[in-house]
Amino acid sequence: MSPLTRKPAFWIAYVALAAAAVAVALKLFPVAIPLVNLDVRMSRAEALAAGEALNARLKLAPSESRSAVQFNHDGAAQNYVELEAGGRAAFAELTRGGVYSPYWWDVRLFAPGLIEEAVVRFKPDGAPAGFVRRVAETYVRDPATKALDAATARALAETRAKADWGVDFSGYTLHDQAQATLPSGRVDHTFTYERSGETLKEGRFMVKE
Numbered sequence: 740m741s742p743l744t745r746k747p748a749f750w751i752a753y754v755a756l757a758a759a760a761v762a763v764a765l766k767l768f769p770v771a772i773p774l775v776n777l778d779v780r781m782s783r784a785e786a787l788a789a790g791e792a793l794n795a796r797l798k799l800a801p802s803e804s805r806s807a808v809q810f811n812h813d814g815a816a817q818n819y820v821e822l823e824a825g826g827r828a829a830f831a832e833l834t835r836g837g838v839y840s841p842y843w844w845d846v847r848l849f850a851p852g853l854i855e856e857a858v859v860r861f862k863p864d865g866a867p868a869g870f871v872r873r874v875a876e877t878y879v880r881d882p883a884t885k886a887l888d889a890a891t892a893r894a895l896a897e898t899r900a901k902a903d904w905g906v907d908f909s910g911y912t913l914h915d916q917a918q919a920t921l922p923s924g925r926v927d928h929t930f931t932y933e934r935s936g937e938t939l940k941e942g943r944f945m946v947k948e
Contacts, residue, residue: 777842777863778863778864779810779842779863779864780864780865781861783810783844785865786808786844786846786861786865787808789846789859789867790806790846790859790861791846791848793867793870794857794859797903799848799857799859799872800848800850800855800856800857800872801855804848804849804856805849805850806846806847806848807849808845808846809844809845810844810845811844811845812841812843813842816833816839816942817841819939820833820939820942823940824940824941829939833939838934838937838944839944840862840863840868842862842863843860843861843863844860844861845860846860854873854874855872855875855878856872856873857870857871857872858870858871867905869904870904876922876923877923878925879925885923885925885926886924887926887928889928892918892926892930893913893916893930896930896948897948900948906948908946910934910935911934912933914933914945915930915931916928916930916931917929930947930948931945931947932946932947932948933945934946
């Protein structure tokens with residue numbers, strides 16, 4: 740032990756410096772690593788079971804599909820809200836709202852070697868939040884509906900979105916629509932809706948089907 744460390748003044752200064760460092764760390768930690776009090780009511784096992792049940796009911800992926808699940812979040816949206824649209828308090832409020840959930844469970848339903856697969860998304864409270872489905876260009880589920888006009892396709896899409904996923908379009912207006920005709924003659928339609936009167940600065944809430 741050196742002569743310096745034998746003096747009480749050294750240890751008094753050391754303790755004071757350590758206490759100051761702890762105080763600074765406690766103040767800066769929430770800024771450097773923001774924490775969100777998230778109420779996750781759906782477990783991994785429950786998400787997996789719910790995704791498989793939806794697949795069995797809606798035939799989103801082949802019946803022999805395997806399942807994989809992960810919990811994820813929208814980091815880009817979090818960065819935007821915290822830096823440009825109200826800060827950490829605004830992002831925390833977003834996680835508690837019902838319009839958009841920046842955290843979710845993704846359940847992937849797939850079969851090795853097959854193009855057809857689907858990803859079903861659930862909010863942390865277990866509510867369905869949509870799905871993405873991938874099919875081959877030659878896929879046709881029903882020849883009678885493979886080449887619908889835009890108006891008929893939109894009406895069908897809205898009906899299924901309400902019945903199967905509980906989507907309420909009353910607060911949305913049609914923002915954009917597009918279609919693509921594939922070599923097989925199948926016509927794929929895309930409809931994008933914008934939530935009316937509710938934004939996060941320049942950010943807008945959209946629903947796509």
